[in-house]
Each structure stands twice: as structure tokens, then as C-alpha cells.
Amino acid sequence: MNRLHIITALAVAVACLFPSGSQAVETVSSPSGTIRLAFDVKGGGVPVYQVFFKNKTAIKESRLGLELDSENASHQFYESGSGSEHVDKSSLYNGFTLAKAETSTHDETWRPVWGEESSIRNHYNELAVTLNQAKNDRYIVIRFRVYDDGVGLRYEFPQQKNLNYFVIKEEHTQFAMTGDHMAWWIPGDYDTQEYEYTRSRLSQIRSLFDKAVTPNSSQHQFSKTGVQTSLQMKTDDGLYINLHEAALLDYSCMSLNLDDKNMIFESWLTPDAQGKKGYMQTPCHSPWRTIQIADDARDILASRLILNLNEPCKIEDTSWIHPVKYMGVWWEMITGKSTWSYTNAVNSVKLGITDYSKLQPNHTHGANNANVRRYIDFAAANGFDELLIEGWNEGWEDWFGNSKDYVFDFVTPYPDFDLKALNDYAHSKGIKLMMHHETSSSVRNYERHLDTAYTLMNRYGYDAVKSGYVGNIIPRGEYHYGQWMVNHYHYAVTEAAKHHIMVNGHEAVRPTGLCRTWPNMVGNESARGTEYQAFGGTQPGHTAILPFTRLQGGPMDYTPGIFEMDLSTFTSNKSKVLSTLCGQLALYVTLYSPLQMAADMPEHYEKYRDAFQFIKDVAVDWDKSLYLEAEPMEYITIARKAKNSDDWYVGNVTGKSDFNSTVALNFLDKGRQYEATIYADGPKANYLTNPQSYTVTRKKVNAKTVLKLHSVAGGGYAISIKPLK
């Protein structure tokens, strides 16, 4: 077949949207027609696309393409056929002609192992354009999938004589905005997403950038207009646009750099130690670049675009994967009440040489046998599945900030942590311990010990691990979000699957829906979590933006459930948790995760047993989710039906303002009576001065009930709704 001029008969829609100079225009619409995408090759052989939402432009004409590393592509400049631009072997961004355009329709419904709903429809129209670059005698494919809730596009590099191995210098995918939109953004960074969000016009990013950068254990910004995905925006005419990526595998993580004169975002990949941005071998493809569009903020939350663009589950037997509600010997270390380390007698540890049995204990070590048993007792008595224990293993005395290679071995417990006895004790009480692998970002070291560490978990009955990547990456010069580390995180998850281990990776690259393919990836951090409430606090509104941004890619181990907001009541920590108690309860509904922690300490839950009942009751896996009220960073109200149950849970969180919520319970079974237990901010609740003011109200409800509830700033409410017999 001659690739040059075949326009396949499958094309469902062709329209001439571009002015003269175009070679061809291909368009494809979403199943309902809400979203339409147009593709063209412009002067100089430059591929471009546009996106329309309800016939209004959502993404203006935007270039597509990649630049290859010149060291790996010999310079052969020549005039392109139709323009004046130079084309050389480093270009995969111009000199193209449209060779083929194929469209197709796809409609399936799949069932996630766990999730916000028990079945997900994946319905899109697809356009795949084959682009020939004649002078280099090579071609690429750009594939577009157009959904009713947005667009995915990716580059595909078929195996061919003149495109086998190549190195990416930069990807130049543009997203041209139609105006100076409002945006909720965090600074683009190669190493961390643990920032608070800034709400500003696009044009204000540059001036607000430095203020938005707060300290982190590892961080590296690249541009004063660089931001991370998922990026939530809102146009002045009420369109919600979200840019992200899906299925990030063996490629470096994409940030966005804004041309703030023209309001054009362009992809900016994370480099490696040598500044290169990707090592590719055909056949291969980029991750999907995603554009979610809606004129109702709730539709962004309801979108399954990112999951749908990922591959189906690759684990055949998923019976060992299960949602987990857990507690942890953790918050007491985060707040400074106890320590991860066992001794103060040394500040330099050499594993296998340092003999802990001969060192004076510091008596502040949290992961000691007695304390762990106390947590096991409480967690088991209150129906939790697992108990995380951090600081159980040798090496914490100098684990951080030293660029230390052999920092942990992941198998050797401290003298006061009896690995076998504590697991036995937990199992006798019906719960499991959760493993903790802090790598200190010494990744070679972790990989050297990974199989042994997972094998130890199997031996003692751990089935889940929280892994951590604090500090700068070793191999030195690599970044948390580069291809090298993306490859590593995937390796850790797939090796874990072989051992039937669930993974909750902290400080790893932000998720992109890979949990569809590898559902043992039950959690990630990859954003500013509850711990920052003990590091000076996080402003209200943070949890009302996360579902629009960070959670688009997959669940977050946010670790909610703090009941004692004033840390000075039990430590010397002066931080205050900037949330009401009910604002904490709400998160079990509003921040979806199959892995939910009750992060506070038993003694604090004992003080508020009536409120704690909600955490005990709330489900962590769902049949259905309804997004009732939403505006980024201001409020979110979600109702969810527990999986394989008739119970419903409703949660509302607020931002910096009070919020009057109206919830019609018309999602309940008609004609059926329920009892609702409503955990709401007290009338005088205040996240700064009176956070523990709340009411617990029980009332009979049915599908006709409309609840009107008031949440204070930094607050929220939580409701459990159970059918009456």
C-alpha cells in the first residue's frame, strides 16, 4: 500500500476547518458529538490539532511533534517540500505529509478490581494519522481518542529501518489556550509535587512562581512558567479544562511550560543525568496526553478518561488484591512525639557493622514492641485491616540527606522490634502488619534488596508495602520523574505483583491511571499529604482541589483522620492541623482511595468515639459514585454507594469559605427507608480556633429527602446512610 494518500473509508467525519495552505483536514467527534477534534498538517509539514467543546474552541491550533537528540541523529538539513523551515534528522516535528487517516469506534465496559464504581464505560471515537517524513524515509502515527469527557493523544513510533533507536531531546506537544484562564497550579518540578496549589490567571503564574515554591527534601524547578499536571483550568465562559497524561510507562514525566504571551502550554519532559529526555526503541509510543473538558466541574470529577486510556489489567489472578483500611505507627513520628530512629548514640550507621544491640536506646523509638502491640490491639478492636509501622528497621539514624548508598537493607529489624512475634500477634487478632520500605531514594540499593525484601514479607505474612523515595535520587543526577525512575517504580510494582504484594509508593511519580493495568498499585502519595499539617500546615481548599488534579491519575494515600488538631497538646510541635474534625471525616468519601488510613493515634480516637464511628463504618471500595456539588478548591460533595452493599456515604469538604450544601437523596432506592448519621461541623466550629466542634445527628431519610447542611471554612461533613430493616 502506498501510505501517501490513503484516506481510509472508515473516516467518520471530514471537514475543512483550516484556511488555505492545508494539505488535509481530519476530524473526529466524541460519541455524543460534544467534543470534536480536528487534525491537519500545516505549512512546513507541521502537524497541528484543535479541540472544540459544543462547537466552541477549547484548544486552539496547537503543534505536535518531538525533537530528537542531535548526537543520535546526524544533521542533514534540507528544505522541506512545502515551506521554508529546515528539517533534519533530529526533527519529528516538521517535514511531514499526511499519509493515512483511519478512524474507528470503541465501546466497552470493564470492571476495575477496586474503584469509585464497579463498572466503567470506555467509549470513544479514534483517529489515527500516519505521517510520512519523506526525506528521512520514516513515519510516525499520532493517535487521537475522543471521548465525551475529553481527548487523549499519543505518538506512536512503528518499527522501521530509519527509526529504530532514538533519543528524545524534547517533546513539543502544544496546548494552546483560548485566553488567560484561571488555573489551579503547582510549580513544575522534576522531583516533587508536594506543593500547595495556587489559584491564579495563567498570566500571573510567572509573578507568583517563586512564592509557590516551598522547601522540600528534593526539588528542581525548570521554568518560572513551568507547572505540573494534572493542571485544572477554568475559562471565563465556564469551561473546565484539565491537562494531564495517561499510562506513563518507560518515558519521562511531562510537565507543562507556558508561553505566557500567547497562552500556549508546551510539554516539558523530565531529563536524565545527562539532560536527555528519553531513550526509545521502536515499536513504542509516548504516554497519552490528555485534555478533559466539561462545562460543569462535577464532570471533571466523574471523568474516567485517564483510567480508560490505560491498558486492561495484566494481573490474571487478582484475588489477593483488596482494599485496606489501616492505622499506623506514623503520625507520632511525623509530629515529633516519637522517632523512627532507635538510638541517639550514633549519627553514622554502617549496616552490618553498626551493632545496635550494643547501643544505648533513645527510648523515643516509636516502633517498639510494646507500642506496636498497643496499636495492634486498637486497630484490631476497631475493625481495621492492617497496621503500618515505620522505623522498624535498622538505619534511620542517618537515613536522610547524606547521599548515602547503603542506607537500608529492608530486612533487619531494630532490637526492640520482634518481626515474628509482632506479626504473629497481629495475625492472632485478625489483622496484618503493613511493611514500610523507605528507600531514601537510593534506588540501586533498593533494587539490590528488592527480591529479598519481598520474600521476607511473604514469609511473615505482609501483603502490602508503603515505599518511600525521600531525598535526591541515587543514581545521582537522575530525577524522581525521569524515565529512569518511571521505569523503577514500574519494576517495583510488577515485581511486587509476582510476590502478591500491594504497593503504596510515596514520593514516586504522580500516577497516570496505571492502577487499571496493575491494580496492586493501591496507592501513591505524589502530592502534599496530611504530613504537611505537622510541618507548618496546609491551607483549606487543598483537599477540594486534589480530586480535580492529583486524583485524576489514581488514588492518593492522603492519610486523613486527624482528630487532635493542636499538636502542642502532645508534642512540642507548634503546627496546627488546618481542618475541622468533620473536615477530616469527609475526606474518607471525597478523596477516593482503596487504601485509607486513620492517621491519628489511638488515644485521640478514644476521645471522640462517636465521630470515630464514621471512620470505622465508611467503605473503601464502591459500586457507584455521584458528584453532587463541586468547584475547584472551594467545595466538593460526593455520594458513594459501598461495594456489594446498600449503604451510602456522603462527604463534603470546603475551602476557605463556608458552604451551604444541598443534597437531594434521590439516589436512594425509591420507597426504601434509611437511617442517616450526619457528622457535621458544629455551629461555632472554626478550623483555626474551634476545630473539634461537631454534631452527630441520626435521622430517617428516603429518596425524597433533601438535606441542607452547613460546612464551615476548612470544614465539611460526612454522612453514612444505611437501609432500615
Added chain:
Amino acid sequence: MNRLHIITALAVAVACLFPSGSQAVETVSSPSGTIRLAFDVKGGGVPVYQVFFKNKTAIKESRLGLELDSENASHQFYESGSGSEHVDKSSLYNGFTLAKAETSTHDETWRPVWGEESSIRNHYNELAVTLNQAKNDRYIVIRFRVYDDGVGLRYEFPQQKNLNYFVIKEEHTQFAMTGDHMAWWIPGDYDTQEYEYTRSRLSQIRSLFDKAVTPNSSQHQFSKTGVQTSLQMKTDDGLYINLHEAALLDYSCMSLNLDDKNMIFESWLTPDAQGKKGYMQTPCHSPWRTIQIADDARDILASRLILNLNEPCKIEDTSWIHPVKYMGVWWEMITGKSTWSYTNAVNSVKLGITDYSKLQPNHTHGANNANVRRYIDFAAANGFDELLIEGWNEGWEDWFGNSKDYVFDFVTPYPDFDLKALNDYAHSKGIKLMMHHETSSSVRNYERHLDTAYTLMNRYGYDAVKSGYVGNIIPRGEYHYGQWMVNHYHYAVTEAAKHHIMVNGHEAVRPTGLCRTWPNMVGNESARGTEYQAFGGTQPGHTAILPFTRLQGGPMDYTPGIFEMDLSTFTSNKSKVLSTLCGQLALYVTLYSPLQMAADMPEHYEKYRDAFQFIKDVAVDWDKSLYLEAEPMEYITIARKAKNSDDWYVGNVTGKSDFNSTVALNFLDKGRQYEATIYADGPKANYLTNPQSYTVTRKKVNAKTVLKLHSVAGGGYAISIKPLK
């Protein structure tokens, strides 16, 4: 104890060798007094040393010290006590005062698992100076060991409050020469030692440098006066000086950079991907920097300094470690007669996806069942221990030059290589197969598969592996000789020991005597080996310099024994092996290794069965070695007594000139009669035009016999001497 002014009572010799301004002078002499070392702290608190050989200066006053990375050492400039130089926290090279000087004597004899002799005396006097750096409130120790054959010195960094973790910017150890010596050098390079040696004055290095750099699969020079160790020199008054290092562990490999105005060498460490040169955690120390000195070239060859400066064997049960004489399915690929790859149908392999069973074989694949059986038959029939097979595993079609990460899995054989059947067949014939792990320098990938690969070796009965590191290192930006890779090679060897596997690492960092500590490290390449004879040739003299340089650190898998010098007789390769046949035989004696290959193919050995007899006979492990005649790059004659045997073997190699050798057999048992079989260059032998001319002569000899033999340029002789019954 106050460290400031203690001069220990142990000091064996103190002499005032330095002019005024000195704080103190410490000297220590070798056991026989041949070599004397003086240490002082000069103006500005700069540590210096000098070395004398038979009371003549061998190393002029030379500075010692290190520079730490400033990012890891906050700048606190201040005036040092006694000079005008600035001292800051990045300095470990000035601002010192001598706090303590301790001397001691050490004399032991140890038995290597294998070696040039069955017992080795380790006899030295030691001086350890403690140097205080008052303003930084820290101290270091410099330890000197003075032998009759040279000096070792190293930096020691005790654990202390102000010296815990640090990063090395550069080590500034100087070796100040007394003149413009003659040197045999190869270019300093972070990635390869596979160069021919240049003989020149030190002052000529700069002008000859570019010519000395020949292409390699991975190479990176750093200075036009940079050279590698071990560096052999000769002074105009006949002193042989050799600079190298011993016990290179968890530190980057040292090259030497010459200040060619003042003839001062200074250490130049290999950087990492970020340009840093070492990540240290106290207590720790540098490798030993070594200076071997003799007034007879033979004494350099006889020196055991490098081995002696290494730690004793760390493997408790060494019964599984044994010398190996082996053949290989190798030379036929090197010469181009056959291929490592299985198919020409693809030039891009994805392991686990590429289905070789469906690909057309190229029928040039060397490691096929029939061919391997042929080699097994021949090797077994001729008394070899093992047979190496390269190209047995999937991935060779695109293994090189692509910066490919997942290039090999080290366990999956090609369809025409029956792993089990071939091992079974070999074992039935009394030999083992030798494993081959080419990593293509994708080191993360190798480490991920290492345990599985070694486990497979155990399962099938392999006990030795040849590993390879061709091409640029992945993690990208790291070098073959940086700390990262030094750490890796050590990891591969120590993990192998757990599996009772012997390692022969090619393209790895040049050895520094670590085989004393880890005697399962039976070989290394780390120099230009026989393969280059098929890549255009290597000039005569190369094998007459290697024992002075490369072999100082440990055995080399040089792969001698080529009998067919004209490759065009069996391939299209136009290269000629620049050696006579007897020059090849000699190498089994002159190039010591417990791992000796007969590198040529069976059909070539069949043609010269009488000469091949020497390869069959010659031992690979020794009770005693005598260095009879030697001059760098010109000639070497060595006699060795086979271990646990009364047989002797003598070898002689020449350089670019003919050589008349006179060998008095006075090392034979007095009064005992022996039969000598002498394999000598024929009268008209010529390494270019008539390399296969040789004579085999048998004669009765005894301790009074003096043999006079003639070797042609590029030639040599070999003698086996066995007692008559």
C-alpha cells in the same frame, strides 16, 4: 591523649630531611633499608612526603591531600596558622598540624588460593601520621607502608563529629619525579584501558597523546598529559619506578595527570555523572597509592606489593575455586567467521516479545548445538577444564551501541542452543561449560537479573562466568572506572561468591590486587587483549610490557594461543596476528593467570599438534616463579614451577627486536635429571611473514645446564621441563 604533640616511642627513625619551616619530620625505612620514606608538614600545614631508594631520591617532595566538594562543605575561609593560604571546609590538603606519628613492623607469610607462588611474604614497616586540622576541628590519618620493593600510602578518615559524610572533589596526591623519565604509558581514560603502550619521555606525552588514543566502544580522556596506572617508568640512572594503586573498593579509579613542566604526577579520580569524584562515609579510607621501585626490572615483576596491600581472603571455604584452562566458542566470532547473533531477520530485539522460534536463522550463529559439541569433544579430548560459549543467549542482534536498557536477560538461550543437553554432554565428557554474561554495560539491568542468572548457573553446573561491559555505562553518565561501577564490579564478585561462582570480568576497572581478598575473581581483561589482533593487530612488545603494568594488579584473561596468524585463510578479515606461534606459546608462562585460554579454534590446533602439546602440558598455578630476564616492552623471560609438581615451565617473549636469551637452569633440583622440550622460533621465523616457523627440541637438562636460545622480534619460546624417572 592530646594528639597535638605525641611522637610515639615506636618511631624507628627520625631524621631532619627538610629545610627550616618544617614542623616535624618522620621517616620510616623498609625492612632491609633499601627504601626510605620521609613525611613532613610544610608551610600552610601542607602534608608532604619523599621517597628514597638506596639513599637516592626516587620521589621528590610531593604534596598529599584531598579537596572536598564545596556544595557539601560550607565555605568558611580563614587564615591558616603558619602560612598565607586560605583554608576552608573543602580542604583536606592544608591547615594541618602533625598530631601523632606511630610506626610499627609487620611480617607475615600468607598462602594465596592460586598465584605465581604458593606463599607470599608481607614484610613492611609502617608509619601512620595523624594530622589535625584545628580550625575545622577534624583530623585524618595518612598511613605509609614501606617495603623493600616499594611504598603504599593511603588516607584514612576516622569517624568524628566534623567528618562524617563528605564528597570528594579531587584527590591531590602528588608523585614528583626527579627528571624527565622514560615511561611506558597508555592514555588516561575513564572508560577503557584497551590501548597500545607508548614508550616516551614524560615530556613527550603531550605531543604523542592524540596518536596514542585509538577508537574504542566507550572512551573518555580528560587531559593531554593524563595517563593510567599502573604506569611503568625508568630513570636515566636505571631506576624502575611504577605507580599504581591497591585495594580499590568503593572509591573511584585513579589516573595520573602530569604537570610536564615540573614532572609532577597528581592523582586524577574518575568522576560520576555529576562530576563528583567520591561519596564517603567515615570511618573509611582511600585505596593504597603504590610506588614500586627497583634498580632491576626483574624486581618489578617479582614484586608482590599490590597483593600484600590488599586484605586477606574473605571467603572461608575456597575449595570450589580452582585454576581453569579453557577453550572457547569465541575466536571464530571475533575474527568474523561466525556470529554471536542468531538471525539477520531483525535488527531490533525486545526480549520476551521477539519470538526467535519464528525468525529465520542466519546459519552463521557460532553457539549452535553441533558446533558447541565439536568444541566440547576437542576440549575434553585435550584435557581442558572448561569451554566458554559466547552468543548463547537471546539479544545479540542489537546488543551494542544503542544505549539499550533491557539488552539481555542472561537466562534465555537461542533456539539452537540446548542449555541442558549441552551442559549434560560436557559433563559426561568431564568438562564444564563456562557462562558468558555480556552486560552491554547496562548495569541496572544486569543487577536486576544477577541472582537469577547465577542461580541458573548453579542449576546447570556452571562454576565460572566471563562478564563483559562493552559500550557506555547505563546509568548514563557514569563511567567504567567511577565509584559507581567499582562498587558494581565488587557486588558482582561478592554475590558470585555466595553462589560459588568464579568471575572473569572484561572491560571492568583494572585490578588492584583484590583477588587476594576475593580469589573467585580469577581473571579480568582491562587491557588490550588478543582480540585486537583481529581488529587490525597489536604491535610486538605489548605482551612484554603488560607484566610490568596491567598484571601488577592481578591476572589478565589475555586469551593467548593463536596458531593461525593469517585470518584471511578462514575469514574475510584482513588482520594478521602480529606474533610468531612460539610467541603465543610463551604467553602461557609470561602472562600469569589462573585462567588461561587456548583461544584458537580446534582445526588450527589440529594442524600443529606438536606445538599444541605445550598448551596441553603447561600448568596454570604455581609454586614458584623466577624472573630471569626482563626489560619493559623488550623482553621477558620467566621460569615457573608448577604447583604440587616438580615440573618447570619457562617462557620468553620479545618486543620489536630479536633477543638472545641465556637461561641457567640452576633452579632445578641439584643432581636430578630432567627432559626439556623446547618450543622455539625457527631460524627464519618472522612475525609478519613467517610466523608459524618453529622448532620442537627435546633434550636432557639438569641444574648445571645453561640454555642459549634465540627469539625473533614478535616471537619467543616456551620450554617444559619434567624430571626423568
